[in-house]
Amino acid sequence: MQRSVEGTTGRRPCVPRILAAAVTAAALVVPPGSAAAATAPPGPAPAVTRAALDPALVAGRGAAVDYVEQEAENARTTGTVIGPDRSAYTLAGEASGRRAVRLLPGQYVEFTLPRATNALTVRYSIPDAPRGGGITAPLRVAVGRAPARTMTLTSQYAWLYNQYPFTNDPDADLLHPDWWITECSCVPAATTPTPVVAKPFRPHHFYDEQRMLLGRTHRAGEVVRLTAPTGTAAAWTVIDLLDAHLVAPPRVVPRAVNVLAFGADPTGRRESAGAFDRAVAHARRVDRPLYLPPGVFQVNRHVIVDDVTIVGAGSWYTVVKGREVALDTPAPDGSRHTGVGFYGRDAADGGSRHVHLSGFAIEGEVRERVDTDQVNAIGGALNHSTVDGLYLHHTKVGMWFDGPMTGLRVTDTVIADQIADGLNFHTGVTHSSVTNSVVRNSGDDALAMWSEGTANASNTFAYNTVQSPVLANGIALYGGADLTVAHNLVADPVREGSAIQIGSRFGAEPFAGRIRITGNTTVRAGTYDLNWNIGLGAIWFYALDRSIDADIQVTGDAYLDSTYNAIMLVSDWPVKDSVRIDNVRFHDIRVDGTGTSVVSARTAGGASFADVDARNVGAVGVNNCGSFHFTPAGSEFGLTDLGGNDGGWLAPWLLPNTITCDDRPPVVPPPPPTTW
Secondary structure, X not given: OOOOOOOOEOOOOOOXXXXXXXXXXXXXXXXXXXHHHHHOOOOOOOOEEEOOEOHHHHOOOOOOOOEEEEEHHHOEEOOEEEOOOOOOOOOOOOOHHHOEEEEOOOOEEEEEOOOOEEEEEEEEEOOOOOOXXXXXXXXXXXEOOOOOEEEEEEOOOOOEEOOOOOEOOOOOOOOOOOOOEOOOOEOHHHOOOOOOXXXXXXXXXXOEEEEEEEEEEEOOOOEEEEEOOOOOOOOOEEEEEEEEXXXXXXXXXXXXXXXXXXXXXXXXXXXXXHHHHHHHHXXXXXXXXXXXXXXEEEOOOEEEOOOOEEEEOOOOOEEEEOOOEEOOOOOOXXXXXXXXXXXOOOHHHOOEEOOEEEOOEEEOOOOOOXXXXXXXXXXXXXXXXXXXXXXXXXXXXXXXXXXXXXOEEEEOOEEEOOOOOOEEEEOOEEOOEEEOOEEEOOOOOOEEEEOEOOOOEOOEEEOOEEEOOXXXXXXXXXXXXXXXXXXXXXXXXXXOOOOEEEEEOOOEOOEEEEEEEEOOEEEOOOOEEOOOOEEOEEEEEEEOOOOEOOEEEEEOOEEEEEOOEEEEEEEOHHHOOOOEEEEEEEEXXXXXXXXXXXXXXXXXXXXXEEEEEEEEEOOXXXXXXXXXXXXXXXXXXXXXXOOOOOOOOOOHHHOOOOOOOOOOOOOOOOOOOOOO
């Protein structure tokens, strides 16, 4: 694990090698009105990235989006660059690219616009209140010669502490003193003398993002200056990245039913849930779309949708916003709260059908994790339905679908700053997909398929971008049949997870049929697992509840700059002699940089490898522990070399099952990835 801190003060911080050519010195000062003044950009050339990488390294992977990303550490600043650091519970560790810029009051960071821009997204962090609950603080936003504006930052939706399911109280004692923790390598309640655990314990989930329409279109080359003003309530402001958008004008839907006609308040001052219910019912009755015009609509409970199309003016213009509301008595499903959300009917009641939601934002106010609460932006069961072009922010889960249900398509949607998952296909979801969408800063799996009780089948996650899931995995499959994960970009999982996990756990049905993991790119993945006290892999196969033995093929993936291993196959210690992982096939894989190994095997079973090329490997190519019996016949995990495996990582002496077990090999940080 990298724990170094690289600080840079002044106006020109260091940048990664792959971006060095994109950064220049400040523009020359020229007389106003001269030809040079009209054409020369007033700041350094922009360093455009995707998931903090040179875009050439991820071409064809991830979502095609309406913005360009710039990392603060590559910009000009009077602040301090923090990181790189891949440790959990650090500001740099949760930052995109594992670096960011810290501003003290009066300091700024400057970005040069790489293209015409009329809107910005800023990912940032500011301190919590001393006793929790968050603060607000201003950020001065100046673009070109336009008058500066103020963006109000908040930490009210950030800063969780302690053990799962976490707390907002930085002074809380251990939530589970009877759990083993790495900090003392003990069970505190069973240890004498009782260990003293520093408070706040395990702070995390530091970042949030804010969006701002600029009111006009600024040209490429104009400078965006973000300043932490003197007198701000924030002792420091960390800027992680800036997304520069070119947003289309508000959409108008002719012949649609308008929610305003039913009493909805676009100022957000009055509750509009009843007006939404009436408008939805009327739109169904007359078989027309329901239009949500520009405005902010306050909705503090679920809106039940079935056989209806709801269209907004665009997620930048139409915002459906609501508080989290405590219920007088828990609901039958165990919920203690309700909040803003569009929900299909329960699957037990037949679910909903032909629901189409597009072109608006849902803004919640969820600040704590209560797993029984239905306080998600989209929920229920939606059959033969579509979700397109939404922005989902500050709910518990962006979308949680409880099946059985079938035929859902989620496209072109952004899910940000969730307390738990980004999206979960839960229980019997079939023939459904998520494509061309972005999930950033989820508090659990960003995209998951969970076959609890009833198998998911024939689902696809494709061409999505996942950034900085704080806990768990970028993309996770928990059982199911005929599933596809293709052409996704997954970056910077923070703790206790991987970029991609194939897991037999959480009571999931077995894997069956064809499981295809194809053409994905991961970067800076493979986190440190606090429970096992070991490093994971960028892709992680985990047998816990049962063996994994479906037709699983991993083809065309690229694992870049993996913190520990590129590939890990593991079973938990109590079941290591009763479960296996067999017949996983890896083909046409590129591994560029591992802190430890290309393959770490901690299970019985076997896998085959063909055309797997690796370079910049930190330790032995294969760390083979098998089931930890260390038999004279070798490891219980066998590797089959099908040819074309370049880079020397799969040497003949490792085959078929040489024991090379090093439980915690030293980490050798690899160089930044480059074009193959």
